[in-house]
Amino acid sequence: MGTFIQLVVDGLATGSIYAALALAIVLVNQATGLINFAQGGMAVLSAYLAYAFVQLGLPLILAIIIAIVLSFLFGALVERFLIRRFERGDPDTAVVVTIGLLTLVTGICAVLWGYNNLGFPSLFPLTSVEILGAVVSVRSLATAVTIVVIMVVLQLLFLRTKLGLALRAVADNPASAAFSGLPVGRLLMVGWGLAATLGAVAGVLVAPQLTLTPGMLDTALVYALAAVILGGLTSPIGCVVAASAIGVLENLVAVYVPLIGHDLKIAVPFALIFVILIVRPQGLFGRKVVVRV
Amino acid sequence: MNAAAATARRPWVRILLAALAAIVLIVAPLALPPFANQTLVRIGVYAVAVLGLNIVMGYTGQVNLGQIFFVGLGAYVTAYGVNHGWNILLVFVAACAVAGVVGLLVALAAARLGGLAIAMVTIALPIVGVPLAKRLSEFTGGSQGISARFTDAPDWSGLDNDQWQFYIVLVVAAAAFLLARSLVRGKYGRAFAAVRENEAVAASMGISPYRTKVLAFTIASIFGGASGFLYLAAVQYTSPETLSFGHSISLLAAMVIGGAGSIAGSLLGGAYYVFVPQLTNAIDPNLTTVSQGAILLAVLFLLPGGLVSVPRVVRRLTRRTGAGRSTGRRSSAGPVRETSQQTAPAHRPVPDDALEGHEQTERQDGP
């Protein structure tokens, strides 16, 4: 029983890494209608920036704040000078552009900081507490709390604010939104900027655990995508729930179904996604896209 | 310009050009240095994989992040067959068939989903495929991989290995490209495009979106298997790394860079896949990631329609806005000045031959 609970808790901690990235993906998708493969890469860049400021002697929290602000600018500039050209075109091309961006950003990180694992200081203490007989590190706990806060903020942003409405309107149909006076270009920049900001938060949250390398979030990206699709592209809550579920399920299956084991456990979330999507194509919490011809 | 284009469309000119191309392809490996042949061989390998991806994604619009899985599957089947002494034709058929059947089974389930959900199912293929390949080490050699040699030139041919491999790849790739080209030019090309554009509309034309997606996916898998066969012909070794997810992403990038929804673009995509690492290695092996990213973005920035759109872009840059086009196409005559019904521009040739027309199923580049 102790092991079981510990596995669940561990799964939630792992899931929160995926969730952090997944939230950023949801944000970009809601605000621009795109899936951004570069999300992980941009988050890593932000974490490196924070790292660089720490190296310069700034206090960690200040370094993180500066990195977050710079990330907003970076995201906005990426939209303006790169993605803009592809927004109205073939969506496949736009996706490949984000893949190119991922490669470029990863490469830049590698050139500037190398491929060695760099230790990233943690905002939270390394101690752990016991809950229900399971040991949880304070860091994981704090990460999870931060993510829940972000999730709530995002949900409110999209559903309760004028900015959120405007972002969704632009993602839905930029040409039509412009007729109501929505500054499409600026809103898209804001959307990308916010997503990059969120990515930066994700990056500094998970960097202490994964240690900084240019490819730090490559694997997490796949899980994050899975969580986004499973939870529903439109739902921040959905993707956090899905990410946690994936983390927990993987652990349990790997341990309690020896035939699957730790090597094939990754198949489980995908099988689950598949079954769920057959029943609910919009994902657990997503809204169905209504299409009439 | 127009005259040249018209000449180029005449049947005998086309036949002549095709024959010329064939001769060049057949003679080239005899004259080229081994490394050039080896490079061309690898281009052939990936061009076939990209071609398959293009069918399902470029033409039919179903995001497929799992194409590399079928390449790997084909490679493993080939290795297994070769090492068990099967006849090489049988090996080839098996590589295509196994990949095709697995693709079909996956598609039967995945094609029920649309859009990004399909992306998720396909992403799972390489992600699960790698540990699976390690698990099934009896067939796959586990993480150490498996070697299989079957493309050493036989003595009677008097050829070098690279030349012999070139011909094997040429035969398979040429067949794949010709078949794909015929397929996307008629009934099925339109069906693919219709499903990509709007499934409800496609369905009302009698095209079952589900079956069409399954068909496209299966074809892509078969081509993936064929590409895997060629992979083994060229590399003679495969391991779980062959089917890693990152390569699937690279294939996707190669497809878009070559030209989504274009047969010729697939070849260019294959060339891109092979040349760019070579190029970036030559620039500076320590900066390959940056330079690959920069090249990819630069190419798409200049050519959002992919490399295949170069002639179109050149034409657009050189063409002066034709006045005939803008007035001639104007549709119904207004009621005030009573002219007769809509007037047609005299110069717009209407193809009278069904299949010899210009490549109309090729997708236009973006707006």
Added chain:
Amino acid sequence: LSLSGCRGDSGGQGGGGSASSPGITDSAITLGITTPLSGATAGPGKCTVAGVSAYFGAANAAGGVKFGDGKTRTVNIKSYDDAYDPQKSLANFQQMVSDNVFAATAGLGTPTNRAFRDAAISQKVPQVLVMTGDPLFSDRKQSPWQLGFVPIYQNEGGAFGKLLAKSGAQHKVAILSQNDDYGKGYVAGFKEAIQGASNISVVGEQTYEATDTSVDAQLTQLASSGADVFFNAMSITPLTIAALQKAQQIGWKPSWFLPSNTSSPTAILEPGGAAAYPGIYSVSFAKAPQSPAFAKDPDVVKFLDELKKYGNYPDMPAFPHCMWSYMVGATLEKAFQNMKEPTRDSFMTALRDIKDLKAPLMLEGTSVNTTVDGQPAVSSVVVQKYNGKGYATAENFG
């Protein structure tokens, strides 16, 4: 019918006679390294280039290497990025042949080296002192133009197993290993060494994927087995750190075994809080420059200096591959000194005839020995125990 007649003689076939092989002139020799310089394994990959470059950079600066045929040559290194993709490493090899490279060396990775092994054999191009513990490369019959450098993984695992077996006390062992030939090799060597030792029992065995972001579940599971020894065949830096932290958190404090790859005192053990465990053991044959014990070692000082100057690697090496490939340089130099003719054949002969070479940075008790069939250039390792700062040789367990 000889169609190939019309294509000049650029085939790059190596081989006999006294005519010199491609890639070697009277004043220079060119070596090629295809290795991951990008992607997940680029960290150690960069080291493989840096070490060799550092070694020969210094040698060239000192006037070059004196070869066995009496000529002094500079040694040029050409590196190629294969991103750990077998297809690319083959392409790189083909490129090397067309670039007139004398031999391929020091490249990292089992699949990537296997991918061009056949081609190297059929073209008679040396593929030597490669960074893989795959035994295939040291099997002379199967791999006539190959030679591995680092100990086969089995040896490393086995060394620890032997130590444990002879301790006499009862031990319960939990095993975690990377799900590939690396992890499997370690585990196989370990198990073979403890076979028949009735005091040792394996109570839990799990694997992880090199791409995993966390091994928490495996640790939780293994902790519940109550093992007092943890054999961890892990090659991923952040996972190793996380594992050291996690086991402490859940209150599991066994003795650890860590592979040579992931035993850096500063990069891994310290951040992982390794001092909390009764013992961290590792095997090694190279001096760890991070270790205070070697801070003033002349080998280490020289090495770090050259690494910076010629290896384009200013940082403290985070991976042992930097040291290993530096030793590859020394081994190659030894072979060059003994090769009688500027040919690949002669090189292979010379390379296979090195005995008890004490390459720089080698630990007491280890040496380069290329004369044993089935063994790579380095086959002896030393078991060490972490002492809170660096490592000390461990004669006994406990």
Added chain:
Amino acid sequence: MTLLELTGVTASYGPVQVLEGVSLSVPEGGSVGILGANGAGKTTTLRAISGSVRTGGSIRFDGRDIRGLRPDQVAALGVAHVPEGRGTLGQLSVRENLMVGSYLRKDRKAIAGDIDYCLDLFPQLQDRVGSRAAALSGGEQQMLAVGRAFMAKPKLLLLDEASLGLAPSTAKTVYQAIRRLRLESGIAMLVVEQNANLAFSLVDTATVLETGRNVLTGTSAELKGMDEIRRAYLGG
């Protein structure tokens, strides 16, 4: 005072020029119609004004040159465009669509009331305020597009076949509402309408386009009196 003045406006899609010089003017509070066959360039003329197509010539609105401005900039000056076809934001609810319409307005308090006004005007929408626009019937979407333009409280309304797909009685209601809006708040409008009976009920003057040019301009009464116009647009 003219509010909107087009002189010799040309427009092209890529290399294809489709407007060859269109001139017209809308006085403040005035209402001008555009007639013309399929493909004559009516839609393109409206797009030229709202900045969604590449243009030449001169377009002045409210005393300033607006040629080359982006659609959102033109909208910010007080021009609301009801586009041809589906002008709604499909995945947003009916209420959200209306709120987007009021994006530029500062008088937050009045917005809720205006939404109610729109829903009163189109009772069919009332039951579906929470539904997403894409689920609506063709006519309902058209109503929503018109409602969204109303919500902007513009100075100039560009209506591109606003009655498209509306049932006769509904079309009538919509045009009555538009007329009322014009009378009450002095909104000027430029109206493209195939249903010329409806159009003439609203406009003071109209211009006829043919292959990208005006060929005829006159008051409603003048035009209604012309044979060709009756035959082509009014029937009988």
Added chain:
Amino acid sequence: MAASLSLKDVSLHFGGVKVLQDVSFDVEPGVIFGLVGPNGAGKTSLFNCISGHYKPSSGSVSIDGTEVSGSAPSRMARLGLARTFQHPALQLNATVLQNVLLGGHTRLPGGPVSWALRMPYTVRAERAVRAEALDLLANAGLGWAADVPADELSHGLHKGIELWRALLSRPTLLLLDEPAAGLSHGEVEQLIATVKRLRAEQDLTIIIVEHHMGLISALTDQVVVLDHGRKLMSGTAAEAQSDPRVIEAYIGKDAADDAA
């Protein structure tokens, strides 16, 4: 052979929204049948139920006496049904000819293998259908547009292309959803003439949804009026237009005079 269509108690619900409730009527072969009603009455949804895009919540749809409700739209197309959409649904970046050719899909024999191998019979069939498509376009005065990408044409012409696309399949039952929307008066007259010619030349049944009462009067043999998902009345166009309930719910008091 023109098809007959019969609807029995067709109902359709989306969540709580009752889109159609117990709609029944029969359409005889060869008839031109009108379907009118206010916006949101359920006309397009009814078309969708017939064409298989929506599955009725209850009730049955049969064509030529065979129950077809619940069949996939692609199957309906193979049974001879063709339709146009209220909002033109063309492939905008394909040429007009390609768009029209899509309608010929069901008439082209052979599977993917035959087409990949360019079996002679597929080449012949493709040529024949292509010639016919070009003919259709030429007769409609759109010959010049064959090679023009569809997005370069104006909205009004899109409706026409949809019609030619539907016709290329040689349907026995044709559903037209607001074919006159966006057409000027003169163009509506042309459309009326075209549909009349169609009926004379081809053996098919046509159902038209339209708000243009002039077109309905000129073309239809019979109409059904829907309101709020229910059948309000059925009869001839003239009867419908003088029915007070219809005037009340649909045409509007004085609009009746305008829509002469």
